[in-house]
Amino acid sequence: xxxxxxxxxxxxxxxxxxxxxxxxxxxxxxxxxxxxxxxxxxxxxxxxxxxxxxxxxxxxxxxxxxxxxxxxxxxxxxxxxxxxxxxxxxxxxxxxxxxxxxxxxxxxxxxxxxxxxxxxxxxxxxxxxxxxxxxxxxxxxxxxxxxxxxxxxxxxxxxxxxxxxxxxxxxxxxxxxxxxxxxxxxxxxxxxxxxxxxxxxxxxxxxxxxxxxxxxxxxxxxxxxxxxxxxxxxxxxxxxxxxxxxxxxxxxxxxxxxxxxxxxxxxxxxxxxxxxxxxxxxxxxxxxxxxxxxxxxxxxxxxxxxxxxxxxxxxxxxxxxxxxxxxxxxxxxxxxxxxxxxxxxxxxxxxxxxxxxxxxxxxxxxxxxxxxxxxxxxxxxxxxxxxxxxxxxxxxxxxxxxxxxxxxxxxxxxxxxxxxxxxxxxxxxxxxxxxxxxxxxxxxxxxxxxxxxxxxxxxxxxxxxxxxxxxxxxxxxxxxxxxxxxxxxxxxxxxxxxxxxxxxxxxxxxxxxxxxxxxxxxxxxxxxxxxxxxxxxxx
Amino acid sequence: xxxxxxxxxxxxxxxxxxxxxxxxxxxxxxxxxxxxxxxxxxxxxxxxxxxxxxxxxxxxxxxxxxxxxxxxxxxxxxxxxxxxxxxxxxxxxxxxxxxxxxxxxxxxxxxxxxxxxxxxxxxxxxxxxxxxxxxxxxxxxxxxxxxxxxxxxxxxxxxxxxxxxxxxxxxxxxxxxxxxxxxxxxxxxxxxxxxxxxxxxxxxxxxxxxxxxxxxxxxxxxxxxxxxxxxxxxxxxxxxxxxxxxxxxxxxxxxxxxxxxxxxxxxxxxxxxxxxxxxxxxxxxxxxxxxxxxxxxxxxxxxxxxxxxxxxxxxxxxxxxxxxxxxxxxxxxxxxxxxxxxxxxxxxxxxxxxxxxxxxxxxxxxxxxxxxxxxxxxxxxxxxxxxxxxxxxxxxxx
Ligand SMILES: Cc1cc2nc3c(=O)[nH]c(=O)nc-3n(C[C@H](O)[C@H](O)[C@H](O)COP(=O)(O)OP(=O)(O)OC[C@H]3O[C@@H](n4cnc5c(N)ncnc54)[C@H](O)[C@@H]3O)c2cc1C
Numbered sequence: 001x002x003x004x005x006x007x008x009x010x011x012x013x014x015x016x017x018x019x020x021x022x023x024x025x026x027x028x029x030x031x032x033x034x035x036x037x038x039x040x041x042x043x044x045x046x047x048x049x050x051x052x053x054x055x056x057x058x059x060x061x062x063x064x065x066x067x068x069x070x071x072x073x074x075x076x077x078x079x080x081x082x083x084x085x086x087x088x089x090x091x092x093x094x095x096x097x098x099x100x101x102x103x104x105x106x107x108x109x110x111x112x113x114x115x116x117x118x119x120x121x122x123x124x125x126x127x128x129x130x131x132x133x134x135x136x137x138x139x140x141x142x143x144x145x146x147x148x149x150x151x152x153x154x155x156x157x158x159x160x161x162x163x164x165x166x167x168x169x170x171x172x173x174x175x176x177x178x179x180x181x182x183x184x185x186x187x188x189x190x191x192x193x194x195x196x197x198x199x200x201x202x203x204x205x206x207x208x209x210x211x212x213x214x215x216x217x218x219x220x221x222x223x224x225x226x227x228x229x230x231x232x233x234x235x236x237x238x239x240x241x242x243x244x245x246x247x248x249x250x251x252x253x254x255x256x257x258x259x260x261x262x263x264x265x266x267x268x269x270x271x272x273x274x275x276x277x278x279x280x281x282x283x284x285x286x287x288x289x290x291x292x293x294x295x296x297x298x299x300x301x302x303x304x305x306x307x308x309x310x311x312x313x314x315x316x317x318x319x320x321x322x323x324x325x326x327x328x329x330x331x332x333x334x335x336x337x338x339x340x341x342x343x344x345x346x347x348x349x350x351x352x353x354x355x356x357x358x359x360x361x362x363x364x365x366x367x368x369x370x371x372x373x374x375x376x377x378x379x380x381x382x383x384x385x386x387x388x389x390x391x392x393x394x395x396x397x398x399x400x401x402x403x404x405x406x407x408x409x410x411x412x413x414x415x416x417x418x419x420x421x422x423x424x425x426x427x428x429x430x431x432x433x434x435x436x437x438x439x440x441x442x443x444x445x446x447x448x449x450x451x452x453x454x455x456x457x458x459x460x461x462x463x464x465x466x467x468x469x470x471x472x473x474x475x476x477x478x479x480x481x482x483x484x485x486x487x488x489x490x491x492x493x494x495x496x497x498x499x500x501x502x503x504x505x506x507x508x509x510x511x512x513x514x515x516x517x518x519x520x521x522x523x524x525x526x527x528x529x530x531x532x533x534x535x536x537x538x539x
Numbered sequence: 540x541x542x543x544x545x546x547x548x549x550x551x552x553x554x555x556x557x558x559x560x561x562x563x564x565x566x567x568x569x570x571x572x573x574x575x576x577x578x579x580x581x582x583x584x585x586x587x588x589x590x591x592x593x594x595x596x597x598x599x600x601x602x603x604x605x606x607x608x609x610x611x612x613x614x615x616x617x618x619x620x621x622x623x624x625x626x627x628x629x630x631x632x633x634x635x636x637x638x639x640x641x642x643x644x645x646x647x648x649x650x651x652x653x654x655x656x657x658x659x660x661x662x663x664x665x666x667x668x669x670x671x672x673x674x675x676x677x678x679x680x681x682x683x684x685x686x687x688x689x690x691x692x693x694x695x696x697x698x699x700x701x702x703x704x705x706x707x708x709x710x711x712x713x714x715x716x717x718x719x720x721x722x723x724x725x726x727x728x729x730x731x732x733x734x735x736x737x738x739x740x741x742x743x744x745x746x747x748x749x750x751x752x753x754x755x756x757x758x759x760x761x762x763x764x765x766x767x768x769x770x771x772x773x774x775x776x777x778x779x780x781x782x783x784x785x786x787x788x789x790x791x792x793x794x795x796x797x798x799x800x801x802x803x804x805x806x807x808x809x810x811x812x813x814x815x816x817x818x819x820x821x822x823x824x825x826x827x828x829x830x831x832x833x834x835x836x837x838x839x840x841x842x843x844x845x846x847x848x849x850x851x852x853x854x855x856x857x858x859x860x861x862x863x864x865x866x867x868x869x870x871x872x873x874x875x876x877x878x879x880x881x882x883x884x885x886x887x888x889x890x891x892x893x894x895x896x897x898x899x900x901x902x903x904x905x906x907x908x909x910x911x912x913x914x915x916x917x918x919x920x921x922x923x924x925x926x927x928x929x930x931x932x933x934x935x936x937x
Contacts, residue, residue, distance in 0.1 A: 065849070069880040079878050081593045084586060100583055101566070229585075229877045230849060239593055349582060390767070392594050392699050392937040397706075397765040535849055538905055 004030050006521070007279055007287055009266045009305070010295030010461075010500065012040025016249040016260075017514030018293055018499040018521075020071055023256035024530040025522050030287065031258065032279065034265030037243075038250055040295070040460050041467065042509045044243025044394075048447035051401050052394040053332040054242040055449065056460065056467070058385060058403040059083075059354075061226030061235040062510035063245065064139060066535035076251030078244055080228060080236040083390045085353040087344055088198040089437050091360050095343045096194050097350050113192040123189045123199070128232060129170065130177060131225040135232075136162055138225075138505045138512050139534035141520060142479040142487040178474060181209075182216040183361050197358045201381065204407060206467040206507065208325035210368035211361050215473050222472055222506065230537045237385070240393050245509060269294070269301075269496065271310035276496035279305075291495045291521060295514070297469035298322050298482035298502040300461055301491075312492045318483045322502075323476055326453030326465030327371060329409035331430045334447035335400045338389065339438045352389035357382040357433060367408055374414025376426045376452075380433060381407045399446070406430055411453035411464035418454040426452055468507025469500050478504055489517040490524070497521055551576035554601035555691035555752035559760075563770050570773055573666065573687075575602035578772035585877070587771035588778045591738050592878050592924075594767025594937075595697035597759070598737075598776055600744065604649075604666050605687045608659045610680035617651060617659060620674040622807060622829070624820040628653045631720040633733050637807050637815050638670075643828030644795035644804040646670060647788065648812075650735060652720060660686075664788050670796070674824070691752035694735075695759065696742030696779070698928055699766035702936040704732070704743060707762035712743070713933035726751055737776060739783020741928045766937075781872050782879065782924035784843050786810055791841060791871045791885060808837040809887070839868065839887045843919040844897065846882040849875055850912065852899040857886050861913050863900050867892040870899060876923055883923045884916075893918070 006022050008015045011033035019029045037043060041056035060080055068078065088096040096112060099105045109117035143155035163171060177185060182203025186196045202223035203209075203216035210216065224233040238244040250260055265282040269292055278288035294301040302311060302319030344351050358364070359381065367377035383405045388395035395401050409426060427450035435441045453465025462469060470476055479487035482502045489497050499517035501507040519531040544550070552575050554560070560578060568579040578599065580587055590596035608617060618625040621636040628634045630653055637648045649663030661671075671683045695703065704712045709723050715734040723730045728748050736742030747755045760768055780787065788794055791810060798804035806829065807816050816829055846852050857868035868888035876883045888897065897916040902909060928934050 065880060074879045074881075079592065081589050082586060084583065100586070229875060349586075390593075392702075392767055397702070537849065538903070538910065 004028050004287065004289035005525075006030075006291045006293060007032060007289040008293045008295060008499070009269070009279060010034075010040060011038035011246070011250070011260055011262070012295045012460075012500060013042040013246045013249055013509055013511060014500050014514035015040070015293070015295030016246060016253055017067065017511040018295070018518045019258045019260075020249055020252040020256060021515055021518035021530045022521060023253055023258035025527045027525070027527070029253075029258045030289070031253065031260045032264040032266055032281065032287070033260065033262045034282070034461065035459070036262050038260060038262060039243050039246030041462060042242045042246045043460075044241030047449055048334050050396045050399070051334040051447065052241050053401060053449060054238075054387065054403060055332060055451070056330060056456065057242045057509050058237075058387065058405065059235040060238050060242065060245065060509055061228060061233070062508040062512075063226070064510055064512055064515070064534060065227070065229070066139065066532045067511045067515055069535070070532040071249065071252040073245070073248040073252065076248035076255075077240070078248035079239045081239050081390060082228060082234065082236045083353055083385065085350040086356055087341065087350065087353060088194060088356045088358045089341070090194045090197075090358065091363055093343050094194050096198050096358075097344075098198070099350060109195065112195055113190070116190045116192050116195045119189045126173075127221065127224060129166070130174060130221055131232060133162055133166070133174070134221060134225045134505075135534075135536070137478070138510070139516060141489065141516055142481075142504050144485070144488060145479060146485070177221075178218055179214055180217045181212045181214050182220045183211040185217040185220070193360050194358065197360045197364060198356065200361060201356060201358055201364070201383065204364060204368070204381065205383065205405070206328055207471060208327040208371070211364045218474065218477075219472055222508070226508070226510070227537070232537070237387050237391055239391050241387065241391075242509060249511065266305050269306050269310075271307070271493055274310075275494040291497065291525070293497045293499050293517065293521070294491075295500040296461060297324060297463050297466070297500060298498065299324050299463045299470070301498060301502075310493060315483075315492045322482060323471040323473060324463045324466040324469070325471065326411035326456070326462075327408045328465070328467055329376065329406040329426060329430075329453065330451040330456070331404040331406060331427055332449040332451075333402045333404065333445055334395070335402060335444040336446050337398065337444050338386070338400055339402070339434075339441050339444055341438045352386060355384040355386075357384070357437065371408035371410050374410055374412065376409045376429060377407065378429070380409075380429060382430060382433060384434075404430055404434070409452050411457070418452055423450050423452050423455070426450060469502040470506070472506050477506065481506060489520040554599050555749045556599050556601065556693065556756055558753060559756050560599060560770060568772065572602040572773075573604065577602055578770065580772040580774045581770045584772070584774035584778075587769055587775035589877070590767060590769040591697045591740060591771060591775060591779045593698065594769070595695055595700040595703050595763060596769045596771040596775070598694040598696065598771055600692040600694050601687075603687070603692065604663050604685070605690055605692070606661045606668075606671060607684045607686045608661055608671075609657060609682050609684070611657055612678040612681045613657050613659055616675055616678045616681045617661070618820060619678075619823055620671075621651070622816040622823055622825065624817040625651060626820070630656070633718045633720060633735050635815070637812060639807065639825030639829065640795045641825055641828065642795075643806050643825040643832055644798070644802075645792055645807055645810065646795045648786065652733065654720070665794060689749055690746055691749045691755070692744060692746050693756070693759070694737070694742065694744045696736045696738040696740055698741055698926075698935070698937050699763075700742050701934045703759070703763040703766045703768060706766070707758055715743075716932045717930060726754055730755065737783075737785055738779035739785065739922055739924050739929060740779065740926060741934050777872075778874055781874055781883065781885065782876050782922070784885065784922040786812075786841070786885075787872065791887075802838075805839070806832050806837060808832050809839045809841060811841045837890055840890045840893055841871070842868075842886050842888045842893065843921075843923065844870075844884040844886050844899070844916040845919050845923075846873075846884055846899055846901075846916045847914045848901070848912065849882050850901050850903050850914070851875055851882060852884045852901045852914065855884075855899040855901050857888055857916065858898045858900060858913075859892050859895050861898050861915075863898065863913060867897075879923050881923065882914075886916075
């Protein structure tokens, strides 16, 4: 029997990142994953021969370059490729094309509103300023504001300095920004409804908020704080699908001598004398180690694989009340050819780009209303991309697949539990919407994978299908993530840590949670830190 | 009424592919190469670079100089001119070569195609008619013909390039090994394809009679449609070649025949191209100077660097300490590599200092203000980008 230093529960990309950095420091680590495949929500699966879906996450921007570089993920087969532009489909015939090229983008905005074309500069400038600040905090452990340890005080001072650099006026703006809704925030800048809707849409992705809900402006920021090769806010595709990211990190784990076991679901974290000492697998096997790290979301970790009696008072309830409402579905469609969309020029670049079925602010809000009433949206907001238009490895030549991220879709329906029939009806609502903009779309369909929050939870264990492992509202961010007092990756039971998206800085394929947790663990174990500092663009 | 263009004499020439290239040059981003109008990029330089690494892309190499060298003495003449042993080039094979002055300073680099025992094609970046004619002196049976304007050449590079050529109907193309030349019938003529390129990736170069250029382009683009084909220009080429650590004239080396200042040109040894110099073969231009250089060791050595941070070290000096007191070299090319995710550079460094610490002083601008930073450099021995598919035969489909 091996003597492990660390057990990481879950081979999501954060669990793998955590394992890679611990193994790099010389620790003997094992990752135990319940599924037969690794990656969690950063995964590629071939459900129809020849087509490779990114089943959950589908685009990449938050992945920290510093980690990509440090773990030499290129060597392990990872390459991120850009895709060019997006088309926003309005409710009627209106189309807003977002071109990669600055001049082209400006002209297109001007076609809709000369005012908004100018205002876009101010909007982008303000957003960049806000995101610079957030970006600085990503690869740092949040300070505990109630602590008097020098480290926490230093970190608070660092933050104060960063905020101070904004200037007084901007500081107020910043605080205001955090509490606003995306729609309200955009009112300050734009007049054209499609432009407003298009800009607001990142504010609802993955959240149980609407465009008019306070807090959605932060979500907007969360989606533009990443970068691809220094182009902040840009998104790219992982060649071979999002699983290529997880596979490359797994390559690093193996390189450093770590072990990954699939088909090894954890039934329970073993706690003795208030210390985590190992895990019991679903097949009854017991594995022991000095420390246990959970890649699962906070709710799942504390309410499913831990015994309430092993936890200090109050933790179970905090976990039970952790806000992790599911709001999104994912429909992956294999196509026999490239769909054509109405009202779009046959531009070989932008016509292949991403498609956002935006509608208008009102359509989005109505879609949210359905969710509140426990139904999937009659007229959903859909963010799509056709990865095969850019990546030759994910569909047979000349054929394609379309990734559709759909809002809203509730975890629990008001008319009783999810059934395969209801799931298919939900899928149908998505096809219907797309077909409205792409006549004949249905005839191209070769295969479909419809995932409601129910499937997402069942397959990858994201509670309620929440894509971020817990909502990104201010009460659950930064030092409050997952719970106040536990923002530093150490959990209430000794020798136990969390490294998934339930921790700072939250969801998305970034590897940051896993890396940050590794840094804290190595500090506790008095090992040399292996986690690099973040790589900025001199912001 | 006929009008004559009063500026005709100074307008750039158009390559054989211009009619198609101009349609795709959406940004009107033109530069020039050897008198030809030549794309800097077509749509987006970075995107085109990624096509080279992710799908496939074409680069118009019509402006590259091409010479046909024919006759019984052709081989001997070339062997007298270049530093590599031309005798060792197999039939229907290509070899990368350099040629030097008597002082061992590099004139240019290029490729030699052995098309028959008495027929070769030499390609290079700059015209070298005069040097070739001088090199012919003393050989009886050699003729040199500039065929630059007769042959249309297109480079197809990237992971789906082999699949695209297969789709185009070039049966057996997957059997071509790196540096092989194959021939295919094309519209009653012959299409020559070499497995060569300047990107460090899987790739081919297509050579066809000028009159058939557009037909070939159309067939290639029809086949490549499902494989992400896209034209790329100078900007993307420069990125790809730097990742492959290939040298460029006027970047890594200053052509000897155009160098005014003493030793501001380079030797093959300085450019880390010593492997191209074959002292076992008969006399060649620059031999004795190069032998001396080899024994003494080059003053400078072209070095591959991985530099901390993400600011490209373009134009930086290299120092032996962080204090930047002792200058020991200079960066010739630098970029952030999107594929490797590293801040890469080629630099000429004084050979004596290679083993020590290397620091680059990097200047950059942020909203009109100048900043500088000193960054640690790490030497790399292998090219930054060298995927297995570039060497595999048969190559993968993507
Ligand atoms: C539909 C969808 C679309 C998304 N789109 C994007 C996007 O485009 N871009 C982006 O950046 N982010 C996106 N996200 C968010 C992003 O994918 C996630 O935030 C991120 O992948 C979470 O990674 P993680 O490692 O923290 O956790 P997870 O990926 O959730 O990993 C947890 C792992 O634990 C395993 N596990 C669960 N229970 C057990 C157990 N008992 N024993 C052992 N193992 C267990 C799971 O199988 C899983 O492998 C999306 C998410 C979803 C669901």
